[in-house]
Amino acid sequence: MKSAKSIVVRIVGLLCLAGIAVAMLIDPMGEARRERRIKEVLLLVQEGLQRYHVQEEIYPKRAMKGGELVAFLHENSHLEDSIVNPWGGGVYHGGNDVDRMAYETDALAESYELTVRYLHSKKIRFRLDSTENQSLE
Amino acid sequence: MKIKTALLQFYRFAILLAIAWLVRSHHDRIRVQGGWPITVSEVRVLLPEAHRLQIDSGPRKGLMVLNKEREEIGYAVRTMPHCRKIVGYSGPTDVLAVFDADDKGVGIALRHSYDTPSHVEDVKFEFLFMESWNGRSWDEIAEITDLNDAQIYAVSGASRTSEAVAYSVNHRIAMTRSEGAAGEPWHFGWRDWLLCGFLAGGLLFAFKKQKALQKWRPLYSVATILGLGFWMGDLIAQSLLAGWAESQIPWAATPGLVILVFAAFMVPWFTAQPLYCQFICPHGNLQRWFMKVIPAKWKRPLPGDGKWIGRFGPVMLLTIVVTVSFLQLDFDLAGIEPFDAYIFRSAGGATLSVAVVGLLISLFFPMAYCKFGCPTGWLLEFVRKRSGKDKFSDRDWIGLGLLTLALVLYFTPLDRFLG
Numbered sequence: 001m002k003s004a005k006s007i008v009v010r011i012v013g014l015l016c017l018a019g020i021a022v023a024m025l026i027d028p029m030g031e032a033r034r035e036r037r038i039k040e041v042l043l044l045v046q047e048g049l050q051r052y053h054v055q056e057e058i059y060p061k062r063a064m065k066g067g068e069l070v071a072f073l074h075e076n077s078h079l080e081d082s083i084v085n086p087w088g089g090g091v092y093h094g095g096n097d098v099d100r101m102a103y104e105t106d107a108l109a110e111s112y113e114l115t116v117r118y119l120h121s122k123k124i125r126f127r128l129d130s131t132e133n134q135s136l137e
Numbered sequence: 138m139k140i141k142t143a144l145l146q147f148y149r150f151a152i153l154l155a156i157a158w159l160v161r162s163h164h165d166r167i168r169v170q171g172g173w174p175i176t177v178s179e180v181r182v183l184l185p186e187a188h189r190l191q192i193d194s195g196p197r198k199g200l201m202v203l204n205k206e207r208e209e210i211g212y213a214v215r216t217m218p219h220c221r222k223i224v225g226y227s228g229p230t231d232v233l234a235v236f237d238a239d240d241k242g243v244g245i246a247l248r249h250s251y252d253t254p255s256h257v258e259d260v261k262f263e264f265l266f267m268e269s270w271n272g273r274s275w276d277e278i279a280e281i282t283d284l285n286d287a288q289i290y291a292v293s294g295a296s297r298t299s300e301a302v303a304y305s306v307n308h309r310i311a312m313t314r315s316e317g318a319a320g321e322p323w324h325f326g327w328r329d330w331l332l333c334g335f336l337a338g339g340l341l342f343a344f345k346k347q348k349a350l351q352k353w354r355p356l357y358s359v360a361t362i363l364g365l366g367f368w369m370g371d372l373i374a375q376s377l378l379a380g381w382a383e384s385q386i387p388w389a390a391t392p393g394l395v396i397l398v399f400a401a402f403m404v405p406w407f408t409a410q411p412l413y414c415q416f417i418c419p420h421g422n423l424q425r426w427f428m429k430v431i432p433a434k435w436k437r438p439l440p441g442d443g444k445w446i447g448r449f450g451p452v453m454l455l456t457i458v459v460t461v462s463f464l465q466l467d468f469d470l471a472g473i474e475p476f477d478a479y480i481f482r483s484a485g486g487a488t489l490s491v492a493v494v495g496l497l498i499s500l501f502f503p504m505a506y507c508k509f510g511c512p513t514g515w516l517l518e519f520v521r522k523r524s525g526k527d528k529f530s531d532r533d534w535i536g537l538g539l540l541t542l543a544l545v546l547y548f549t550p551l552d553r554f555l556g
Contacts, residue, residue: 013446
């Protein structure tokens with residue numbers, strides 16, 4: 001028969017191990033969730049860009065942060081629904097929220113490039129463009 | 138009694154096989170379905186009796202369409218990600234192609250497109266084009282090389298988009314033939330011979346107890362540390378086992394390693410001899426040397442409760458391995474074990490830390506890593522035949538728990554965890 005102290009020690013020990021497992025998994029799970037949201041947003045923005053291109057025959061001329069681009073496409077009715085910022089959780093627009101997406105085009109605005117960088121580094125996580133990387137799969 | 142013992146042994150092996158099968162089946166599903174899985178409702182538009190989709194991990198790498206009675210009534214494939222390089226006006230298109238039970242096309246559907254939306258709409262509503270594959274068999278489509286010859290005509294005003302759709306469907310169907318024919322040639326190189334040599338050495342020391350032979354064991358132990366560990370880096374690890382379970386066992390590429398792993402599980406299962414842990418594992422041997430050279434006064438006894446809790450350390454790590462594998466998390470499994478540290482030029486910080494800290498702890502608590510930290514050792518010990526009276530123990534319950542976790546992760550849609 002185990003003493004009460006021994007049982008408490010064992011339960012606390014097991015809880016600590018469970019806590020370590022959760023702590024090790026929580027960050028990669030959060031990243032995986034965010035990655036899914038980012039991909040969904042990228043696809044919506046890319047569709048909006050294509051609609052803009054059909055109407056204007058060029059892509060937007062200036063480089064923009066993701067939120068700015070979303071607001072711009074909204075204003076011109078190329079995006080219908082409001083998009084949620086995959087990093088902040090609020091409405092995605094050109095505010096001060098965390099925004100790791102960037103839009104660029106060439107001098108004649110004939111091609112586009114959407115890039116998403118990692119949250120804590122400048123390394124590119126996703127790239128979607130009209131020349132080389134035309135899908136997320 | 139013998140029957141009970143045999144049943145328990147089969148139970149243990151069955152638990153491991155079942156977990157490995159679930160991991161493989163889950164990853165087959167991901168390989169076939171890609172990032173955007175085909176749903177039953179999509180297929181039902183073209184095959185109204187569709188009730189369930191079943192992964193076909195054969196050369197076609199698609200989905201068998203089943204009805205309510207679980208009879209196969211058709212087959213479905215998507216063109217992405219295989220055809221991502223087939224680009225229309227401004228991007229590739231993901232096409233669903235569905236076949237009936239006679240292997241004849243019943244229709245295609247555009248799932249998602251990176252192409253210009255208006256062109257995609259034009260293609261979608263050009264029924265003559267969209268029905269071009271209806272009634273054609275899988276083999277007929279696979280043989281198409283010229284769209285015009287096959288009487289598949291591009292959609293006016295969206296010719297590049299429609300051609301990309303047509304080529305994607307044809308390429309997706311045809312690729313199953315070329316992929317099916319390819320196979321890696323079997324190769325048994327010097328590394329494989331060496332691994333078999335280490336295995337043979339381990340078997341000799343495990344089963345031949347003559348003094349004349351056993352006096353060479355220290356030399357063999359050093360050889361495993363320097364040769365198998367630091368030189369070859371071929372240690373059995375969770376990252377290796379998970380990788381094999383997820384994709385395939387590399388019979389052809391590294392047969393020596395496959396034989397070593399096979400023996401590491403089967404020898405203790407048959408004979409109760411912990412062959413790999415006790416004789417071959419370089420990290421275990423290194424700790425054994427530590428145990429011999431450190432002064433006895435350094436050694437500390439571990440309290441009973443500490444030992445009891447410590448036994449769950451490997452179980453906690455196995456829980457992480459199963460979760461990471463099923464959810465495909467960005468988590469390097471090599472970092473939870475010290476084995477990659479033996480290739481120290483390419484080893485990550487986590488694996489080096491586990492190795493160094495584990496060895497330092499073993500200075501005070503002999504073989505601490507093997508007893509309280511090694512998930513691979515736990516698996517090998519799990520299947521090991523017990524000497525004497527065997528009964529359903531804590532380990533067997535834990536094995537059942539790991540299988541339950543694998544089943545939950547297998548049957549729950551990923552969106553529930555990562556949505």
